[in-house]
Amino acid sequence: MTSSKTIVLRSSDGATFEVDEAVALHSLMIKHRIETGGADSTTIDVPEVTGNTLSKVIEYCKKHVEAPNSDDLKSFDTDFVKVDQAVLCHLAKASYYMNIKGLLDLSSKTIADMFKGKTVEQIRETFHIKNDFTPEEEEELRKENSWNLFV
Amino acid sequence: MIPTSIVVSDALEPDFPVIYVNKVFESVTGYRADEVLGRNCRFLQYRDPRAQRRHPLVDPDCVSEIRRCLDEGIHFQGELLNFSKDGTPIVNRLRLAPIHGDDGIITHIIGIQLFTHAKIDLNTVSYPVFNPKTTSFTQETCPILQLSDEVMAQNIFSRLTPRDVASIGSVCTRIRQLTKSEHLRKMVCQNAWGTEVTGALEHMTNKLGWGRLARELTTLEAVCWKKLRVGGAVEPSRCNFSACAAGNRLVLFGGEGVNMQPMDDTFVLNLDAVNPEWRQVSVKSAPPGRWGHTLSCLNGSWLVVFGGCGKQGLLNDVFVLDLDAKQPTWIEVYGGSPPPPRSWHSSCTIEGSKLVVSGGCTAAGVLLNDTFLLDLTMEKPVWREIPTSRVPPSRLGHSLSVYGRTKILMFGGLANSGHLRLRSNEAYTIDLVEEKPEWRVLEYNGVGTQNAVVPPPRLDHVAMSMPCGRVIIFGGSIAGLHSPSQVFLLDPSEEKASWRILNVPGEPPKFAWGHSTCVVGGTRVLVLGGHTGEEWVLNELHELCLASRQA
Numbered sequence: 001m002t003s004s005k006t007i008v009l010r011s012s013d014g015a016t017f018e019v020d021e022a023v024a025l026h027s028l029m030i031k032h033r034i035e036t037g038g039a040d041s042t043t044i045d046v047p048e049v050t051g052n053t054l055s056k057v058i059e060y061c062k063k064h065v066e067a068p069n070s071d072d073l074k075s076f077d078t079d080f081v082k083v084d085q086a087v088l089c090h091l092a093k094a095s096y097y098m099n100i101k102g103l104l105d106l107s108s109k110t111i112a113d114m115f116k117g118k119t120v121e122q123i124r125e126t127f128h129i130k131n132d133f134t135p136e137e138e139e140e141l142r143k144e145n146s147w148n149l150f151v
Numbered sequence: 152m153i154p155t156s157i158v159v160s161d162a163l164e165p166d167f168p169v170i171y172v173n174k175v176f177e178s179v180t181g182y183r184a185d186e187v188l189g190r191n192c193r194f195l196q197y198r199d200p201r202a203q204r205r206h207p208l209v210d211p212d213c214v215s216e217i218r219r220c221l222d223e224g225i226h227f228q229g230e231l232l233n234f235s236k237d238g239t240p241i242v243n244r245l246r247l248a249p250i251h252g253d254d255g256i257i258t259h260i261i262g263i264q265l266f267t268h269a270k271i272d273l274n275t276v277s278y279p280v281f282n283p284k285t286t287s288f289t290q291e292t293c294p295i296l297q298l299s300d301e302v303m304a305q306n307i308f309s310r311l312t313p314r315d316v317a318s319i320g321s322v323c324t325r326i327r328q329l330t331k332s333e334h335l336r337k338m339v340c341q342n343a344w345g346t347e348v349t350g351a352l353e354h355m356t357n358k359l360g361w362g363r364l365a366r367e368l369t370t371l372e373a374v375c376w377k378k379l380r381v382g383g384a385v386e387p388s389r390c391n392f393s394a395c396a397a398g399n400r401l402v403l404f405g406g407e408g409v410n411m412q413p414m415d416d417t418f419v420l421n422l423d424a425v426n427p428e429w430r431q432v433s434v435k436s437a438p439p440g441r442w443g444h445t446l447s448c449l450n451g452s453w454l455v456v457f458g459g460c461g462k463q464g465l466l467n468d469v470f471v472l473d474l475d476a477k478q479p480t481w482i483e484v485y486g487g488s489p490p491p492p493r494s495w496h497s498s499c500t501i502e503g504s505k506l507v508v509s510g511g512c513t514a515a516g517v518l519l520n521d522t523f524l525l526d527l528t529m530e531k532p533v534w535r536e537i538p539t540s541r542v543p544p545s546r547l548g549h550s551l552s553v554y555g556r557t558k559i560l561m562f563g564g565l566a567n568s569g570h571l572r573l574r575s576n577e578a579y580t581i582d583l584v585e586e587k588p589e590w591r592v593l594e595y596n597g598v599g600t601q602n603a604v605v606p607p608p609r610l611d612h613v614a615m616s617m618p619c620g621r622v623i624i625f626g627g628s629i630a631g632l633h634s635p636s637q638v639f640l641l642d643p644s645e646e647k648a649s650w651r652i653l654n655v656p657g658e659p660p661k662f663a664w665g666h667s668t669c670v671v672g673g674t675r676v677l678v679l680g681g682h683t684g685e686e687w688v689l690n691e692l693h694e695l696c697l698a699s700r701q702a
Contacts, residue, residue: 085294085295089294089295089298090294092298092302092306092307093297093298093299093302096299096302096306104306105306108302108306108307109310111295111307112307112308112310112311115307115308115311115319116311116312116315120318120321120322123319123322124322127293127294127295127296128293128294129293129295129296129322129323129326130293131322131323132204132323133321133324133327134215134218136218136222137324138321141320141321141327145317145318145320147366147369147370147372148314148317148318
């Protein structure tokens, strides 16, 4: 059995995760750090990502690196994003920061789908967004967008 | 003397974007000009450059008062808590004055600030500081707004349709700000309509902007008929030619001359020229002359001719031409076993390089109902018949319109109906991306009910696809007394498609039939020729404009 090199990733809240180098390299940001950091860097700090999110990101990378051609990759991805909004947004943020295109596309697409076909009120409810327009601004918007309702 | 900080904002643009800040502003606030131009000044109320809302110690009543003065176009004077870029609190003694243009409209707001050190301790303050009638504290608990602008705009919003992006701007101020970006709107159009279509629309957006263009193509609020007079001449005169647009150039090939002789010359009309005029294209060798053929545009400046009636009978040959070559030459493409020779068929181009041909009439006078495809990107292109289990009734003079990148809408024509040949107003669709593409009848919504609108049956009409996927139909040889210039609109992607009548101001062409249409730049439908019973007119073009040419 060949011994593969492992890397330790440390999240913003100090949690550490030991992963195969190949899995860590799935993040282009980590790949860049390793390539420019010198041979001694076996622990890499990921200060923008919390432990909970980092563990999920690693789960994604593991699956995509170890079994990229497996038949259940699609269903893995579909189930992977069946999480609550906060986790989904953290995944999008982390995958952007860590430069993991596949995960960024997956999480972004899932969030985008949550916008489709919803009215403005429904969007606010879904995402817990407060309406911070003044009544004057709202009136202006209503006029600007009236075309959208009647086409 | 305390140095004065000055900011000028544009009052004609939404949300008063900053257009100028002086050096004092830069040095006191720590924000460089290039970091703040184009933004509203309210970022000074945020303690952190990346914050989404103002700091709770900023007096919301003062902010409302600023708003009121701006709305009423009057002076404001007051004091407001601001923060420099590194989070240091500073007091801004602010004066705002409106600047009027020649016609009395307020064009700019000038802001004069005297900044002084704020004697407050941010750590002893607890939330909420003011009356809870002020808003936006709960934005902090909203996960999606914690995402950066790039992730929100480039990765999430760019996947939405142009209409969705227009409507989500009403959700909250931050999203509104993000959706106003021209860059985002362009990405959205590209993702929704494809790069081919948006490339063709590029020059229109210099004047209109992508947001407005997408809106006009959806509402068709700016649609109108226009007349265009051009110079030069297509001589000898002819009918039954074929024409198409390559970018902003119209190309015409062949046709039937006065003595029914098939023509083989090529003409081009450059609409970008100051005085557009028809010019003959000098080619090394021409395809055999013909009429009742099809001319379609491939990627960029390439053109392809298929079929038609030549001197010795019906043809099924293929010729291509690169209009931009130093010496444009028609080159024959041999595609293996070609479709049966025909005339009055219809053709279209899929994904810029796949020629699709269907229907038409054979030498024996038999109508066809086949569908053939020739992929011209291949080294050795080969004709391929698309076998479908259900075929639309055979026809000639019908139209094929491409929508949704790989789908085709077939409409109208003179079709077999039992022993007879009747004008048709039926529509069929096919999606070539499928493994086994099938022609399907497009069912119309509300047929038989009082308010249902269906175009009268016709052949040799104009059909044109718009970027959003809807199809416009008008003209043609129509039975009865219906006006051929009535414009109809259809969305073929609906399960039960509804026809709509489009009321177009301006003077429509005096239609009958036999004209040719070309689409230029994605938003202009040019109608040339058209046998009005008198003569074939090619110096007067009629244009159906779908979007404004300038803002």
